[in-house]
Amino acid sequence: MVRLPISILSVSALCLAASAWGTEPTTAPDPALATQAPAPVVELSSVAPGSTLEWTAPAAPAAVPGAPSEPASSDAAAAASNPATSETSPASSPATSNASPAAGAAPSQPASADGQPADASDMVPVSLAATPPNADLWQHIRKGFAMPDLTNKRAANSTHWYAGQPEYISRMNARASLYLYYIVQEIEKRGLPTELALLPFVESAMQPQAVSSAQAAGLWQFMPATGKVYSLEQNLWKDERLGVVESTRAALDYLEKLYAEFGSWQLALAAYNYGEAGVERAIAYNRKHHKPLNYESLRLPRETQNYVPKLQAIKNIISDPQHYGIELPAIRDEPYFVTVSGSRDIDVATAAQLADMPLEDFQALNPAFNRPLILGALAPTILLPADRGEKFTANLAAWQATGQPLASWSAYRLKSGESLGAVAQRVGVTEASLREANHVPPRYLAAAGSTILIPRDETSEDVSSEMLDGSVALVPEKAGLRKITVRVRRGDSLATIARKWHVGQDEIIAWNNLRSPDLFAGQRLSLTVAAASGSRKKAASHAAHGDSQNTNPNTTLAHAAAAPASAPH
Numbered sequence: 151m152v153r154l155p156i157s158i159l160s161v162s163a164l165c166l167a168a169s170a171w172g173t174e175p176t177t178a179p180d181p182a183l184a185t186q187a188p189a190p191v192v193e194l195s196s197v198a199p200g201s202t203l204e205w206t207a208p209a210a211p212a213a214v215p216g217a218p219s220e221p222a223s224s225d226a227a228a229a230a231s232n233p234a235t236s237e238t239s240p241a242s243s244p245a246t247s248n249a250s251p252a253a254g255a256a257p258s259q260p261a262s263a264d265g266q267p268a269d270a271s272d273m274v275p276v277s278l279a280a281t282p283p284n285a286d287l288w289q290h291i292r293k294g295f296a297m298p299d300l301t302n303k304r305a306a307n308s309t310h311w312y313a314g315q316p317e318y319i320s321r322m323n324a325r326a327s328l329y330l331y332y333i334v335q336e337i338e339k340r341g342l343p344t345e346l347a348l349l350p351f352v353e354s355a356m357q358p359q360a361v362s363s364a365q366a367a368g369l370w371q372f373m374p375a376t377g378k379v380y381s382l383e384q385n386l387w388k389d390e391r392l393g394v395v396e397s398t399r400a401a402l403d404y405l406e407k408l409y410a411e412f413g414s415w416q417l418a419l420a421a422y423n424y425g426e427a428g429v430e431r432a433i434a435y436n437r438k439h440h441k442p443l444n445y446e447s448l449r450l451p452r453e454t455q456n457y458v459p460k461l462q463a464i465k466n467i468i469s470d471p472q473h474y475g476i477e478l479p480a481i482r483d484e485p486y487f488v489t490v491s492g493s494r495d496i497d498v499a500t501a502a503q504l505a506d507m508p509l510e511d512f513q514a515l516n517p518a519f520n521r522p523l524i525l526g527a528l529a530p531t532i533l534l535p536a537d538r539g540e541k542f543t544a545n546l547a548a549w550q551a552t553g554q555p556l557a558s559w560s561a562y563r564l565k566s567g568e569s570l571g572a573v574a575q576r577v578g579v580t581e582a583s584l585r586e587a588n589h590v591p592p593r594y595l596a597a598a599g600s601t602i603l604i605p606r607d608e609t610s611e612d613v614s615s616e617m618l619d620g621s622v623a624l625v626p627e628k629a630g631l632r633k634i635t636v637r638v639r640r641g642d643s644l645a646t647i648a649r650k651w652h653v654g655q656d657e658i659i660a661w662n663n664l665r666s667p668d669l670f671a672g673q674r675l676s677l678t679v680a681a682a683s684g685s686r687k688k689a690a691s692h693a694a695h696g697d698s699q700n701t702n703p704n705t706t707l708a709h710a711a712a713a714p715a716s717a718p719h
Contacts, residue, residue: 286480286482286483288481290483291334292469294334298415299462300416300445300462302446305462307459309463309466309467309474312474313467313475316476318355319478323481324479325356326481327481328486329358330347331482331484331486332398332485334347336398336399342402342405348461349370350370352457353369354368356369357369358393367392368392368397369397369401370397370400374391377400381400382400385618386618386620386622387519387524388519388520389518389520392517411426414445416444416446416458417433419457420457424453424454428450436449445458485536487536488535489533489534490539492529492531494556495524495559495613497523497557497559498519498521499522500556501516506538506541506545512534515533516532521588522559527614527618555606558606559587560604560605561603561613563599563600563601563602563617564597564599564602565598569595569596573602584603587602587603588622591657591678592656592660594624594625594626595624596624597624600622600623632681633676633678634677634679636675637672638671644669652679653678658677661677
């Protein structure tokens with residue numbers, strides 16, 4: 151029996167409905183490999199959550215899938231990819247103040263819209279089976295509700311608002327179908343109330359790729375500093391704040407700590423939003439003035455006053471959707487995904503192709519990877535729909551049988567005097583492709599010492615662990631550039647903003663990772679402009695109040711005339 155370095159399946163039973171992935175995958179083999187024998191049939195059998203699958207020798211390798219199918223239109227993926235266009239508005243969080251680290255902030259009411267493994271050809275998966283399907287995860291969640299209800303006017307207003315957004319609720323429900331089963335299971339393992347499973351609806355609209363203007367990221371909206379406190383790895387290659395499994399572990403650790411400190415879930419949730427020190431100060435003030443010490447009686451910021459009511463509103467709707475005129479599609483109460491652990495480099499696109507998944511669907515389950523290359527040195531774990539684990543392994547064996555590498559990228563440190571353009575010319579690709587792979591935005595250059603991805607040649611080996619601490623330092627292409635944040639006003643468009651600030655529409659899209667040219671009032675956009683662009687007074691004001699969209703703490707901007715800030719990611 152042989153363990154596959156890139157495909158040991160640790161079955162962590164997780165989320166749900168396969169229908170959330172859209173069209174059924176094609177299983178047609180690549181015509182170039184049509185002469186190979188068909189893959190052995192792999193059947194599923196019972197495997198307890200958390201167990202490990204090993205792989206034994208097959209009769210013959212499977213055919214490699216053809217080119218990946220065109221990604222289905224994904225409202226969730228498009229919304230999640232960019233905080234400026236996501237359904238969760240950027241909001242302040244405790245880490246934006248000096249009070250205390252905290253995990254993200256409540257969004258304001260949303261706008262409409264929403265390797266080479268050793269002898270890989272010698273393996274076929276031992277079977278794996280899905281948990282017997284139950285009717286509906288929502289019913290399971292309702293049975294675990296244990297927090298006292300909040301019945302104030304704010305909760306009623308929030309309930310009325312959500313009830314008036316059925317399409318928004320529907321989109322969140324579709325995204326939740328991927329992650330919610332896992333979250334509920336982890337909550338129940340700890341004996342916690344299942345209302346906590348609804349918190350990502352408030353924090354991120356169930357978008358693991360959501361990033362606020364304050365740099366809170368992921369389903370649970372962890373700030374960088376708080377993520378480090380709770381052991382969420384953040385580097386050039388990976389940001390576990392965006393990862394479903396690790397961020398859920400960290401969020402539950404943090405919430406348990408807060409509940410132990412305050413003895414009330416409402417106070418614990420307030421501290422999750424505002425920070426422990428802020429809530430402690432509010433309690434101390436009320437105690438000093440002989441006032442009640444419960445959540446509703448504390449003097450808290452407006453955002454925190456609305457935070458627990460928003461969770462209560464979601465709970466109210468989940469408890470009785472028909473009463474509020476909401477159609478809540480059932481989510482199957484069974485695992486949605488399995489985990490695959492590896493030790494070799496593999497391209498994100500290749501991993502998606504081996505699982506026969508559209509790239510956007512793969513990224514929705516694996517948003518933590520910051521680059522198009524997944525480094526084996528990170529001992530990575532990827533998530534796949536439960537019905538794709540066997541396909542991934544069979545296709546991996548066939549891929550390896552052809553001698554094709556799993557990775558097409560390698561890492562390189564820029565030397566003094568080198569530019570991306572010069573490196574691109576030397577390795578035979580366009581500068582634009584290197585910029586895209588390395589997240590170098592328009593009007594910026596990668597400084598000497600930056601760790602970048604370049605195409606891998608035949609002599610390249612897997613990226614060394616010495617590159618794990620790499621970063622990309624960005625410097626303006628010329629002096630006199632400054633980074634500002636502008637707020638979209640009613641009637642603004644990409645074209646009008648570009649003209650006003652003398653930048654290109656494509657530059658605005660790149661700086662902000664926009665998936666759509668459509669803007670909405672209140673949206674914040676990050677721009678890099680000449681010091682004299684637009685109104686100097688406005689530019690100075692915007693720069694003073696600028697925000698960053700970057701989720702990668704190892705990508706930095708080196709400004710000649712302004713304080714360092716993070717680059718768009």
